[in-house]
Amino acid sequence: MTTHQLKLATEPFAAIASGRKTIESRLYDTKRQKIQIGDRIIFTNRDNSEQTVTTEVVGLLRYATFRDLFSHNNPRKFGSDNVEWLENQISEFYSIEDQKIYGVIGIEFRVCQ
Template sequence: MIASGEKTIELRLNDEKRRLINVGDEITFINTEDNRKTLKTEIVNIYKYKSFKELYADLPLLKCGYTKEDISNAKPEDMIEYYSEEQQKKYGVLGIEIKVIS
């Protein structure tokens, strides 16, 4: 979805590693099924929130990896699969807006 331009916002925890990123930085995504396939992106904006509940209420979820078919079922609790509520409270969360550069 990132390669096609459908997904332009990556959702992450605002942990120590992500606190080091800035607009203009490059992020390389590696295909987990074939690590020879990579996608280089540039950060164009960073949206900071206390929780995914706040993020989901503010950002366009179709740009966050949801499709038209599953958008009606999208909920902040979907992210608990990746980040616990305790982690969200401790660090906060990010929407990292990116554009593909190669």
């Protein structure tokens, strides 16, 4: 089991801490390719590094694009009711070109007690 560190803005961090968000979406780059089921991820609030949530990876959802990932899964698991909103949010971080190069991953997790 490996422990990974991921930083999040306050809103998605709070959604994970409250249990509303159970899938984190990222580019499937070399860093995320190392994540395996059973690994732990420590999410840190980017705006307050003392706030952390430890989770266990329970699923890995590979897709070609974020549109595919969000469309084939319940958007509530990503912290929203709306696929279009999720796509707009993620487009601020990842280009279509990068999605074509790497693909994307939905990292499904449960909060550790």
